[in-house]
Amino acid sequence: MIEVTKDLPRSADGLQMDWLEVPFGPVFPGLPGGLKLTLTLDGDGVTEGRATSLVGMTTEAEEVEGNEESEESEQINAGTFIEHLASAMPLAPVSYRLLACLAIEQGAGLNDDQATTQARNSGLERERIASHLGWLAQLGRQLGFAWLTQRTSTLQLQVRDADRNRLAELEPALRALGTRLERTPLLKSRLKGIGLLPPESSALRGPVARAADEGGDAWARLWQRLAEISASLEFIRSSGEPELASLRNIGDVSGAGEATVDTPRGEARLSLKLERGKVKSYKLDTACSHHIDLVPKLVEGRELGDALLAVGSLDLSPWEVIS
Structure with missing residues (x-):
């Protein structure tokens, strides 16, 4: 036995045994589809890990060098660019549609319109509610709480396209969900201390950043x-009817624009250049592109179940991991 194990890595308990590299995903219960999590296991403990996206888009499109005709062929109609960005982010299409509209309109020199801004922001907050409900459904799958998965999935479908009156009708059910979670036995003991961010963590955004101040x-x-x-419900109640962002008339202008939107997972930033009303180049930065780098630190030295729960708590969208 000594001869067989003498060259194997030594575990934390002093035993020497094979370390196995095991993939989880891109389809795995409790993790978003398209996310591949690779963990090196020492028994049921994790020695190291990494996460990669199999569906993310490129971070930027550069200007094309060459004659005017070749540049024109690479430019994207503004409306087409908006649809492309929204469809590329299926877990937050409203947020990225708004982001593209804002950057293009800023590049075209358009001023803000208060009524339009309110309706757009209400649509953004409605998506935030639906997105967080989707994360809760995923949490339910990880914890084995079938009631949580079923309840939040149903509410998510009801919220996604609801108008302001319908959201008001759903508000009691949404608040009751929080009350039930607070009273769920052992939930706190299962989550407390799991996925604790190291003190030197940087580039945090959205709920992950805001929760860092509370533990x-x-x-x-x-x-x-x-x-x-709760905050999104209050915003919608005091603002206009939720609407999807649609691009205002920009004409054939040229210019540079940039915008930031607080998506359900954190700030996304887009800068672009317009030429004769078309998108010539762009650069995109997202929260998930930074949060995915937290995975190795969160899983190292953890038991497998805790490691998977820690990764799930980040609410990573593989489509929003930009390469």
């Missing part, structure tokens, strides 16, 4: 998202 673990991230659901 920075999976438990804090749960309650941060529930608080955001």
Whole structure:
């Protein structure tokens, strides 16, 4: 036995045994589809890990060098660019549609319109509620809480296209969900201390960043998202009817624009150049592109179940991981 194991790595308990590299995903219960998590296991412990996206888009499109005809062929109609960006982000299409509209309109020199801005922001907050409900459904699958998965999935479908009156009708059910989670036995003990962010963590955005001030673990991230659901309901109640952003008339202008939108997972930033009303180049930065780098630190030295729960608590969208 000594001869067989003498060259194997030594575990934390002093035993020497094979370390296995095991993939989880791109389809795995409790993790978003398209995310590949690769963990090196020492028994049921994780020695190291990494996460990659199999569906993310490129971070930027550069200007094309060459004659005017070749540049024109690479330019994208503004409306087509908006649809492309929204469809590329299926977990937050409203947010990225708004982001593209704002950057293009800013590049065209258009001023803000208060009524339009309110309606757009109401649509953004409605998507935030639906997105957080989707994360709660995923959490339910990881914890084995079938009631949580079923209830939040149903509410998510009801919220997604609801008008302001319908959201008001759903508000009691949404608030009751938080109350039930608060009273769920052992939930706090299962999440407290899991996915604790290291003190040197940087580039945090959205709920992950805001929860860092309240403990920075999976438990804090749960309650941060529930608080955001309540805040979004209050915003919609006091603002206009939720609407999808649509591009205002920009004509054939040229210019440079940039915009930032607080998506359900954190700030996304887009800068672009317009030429004769078309998108010539762009650069995109998203929260998930930074948060995915937290995975190795969150899983190292954890038991497998805790490691998977920690990764899930980040609410990574593989489509929003930009390469």
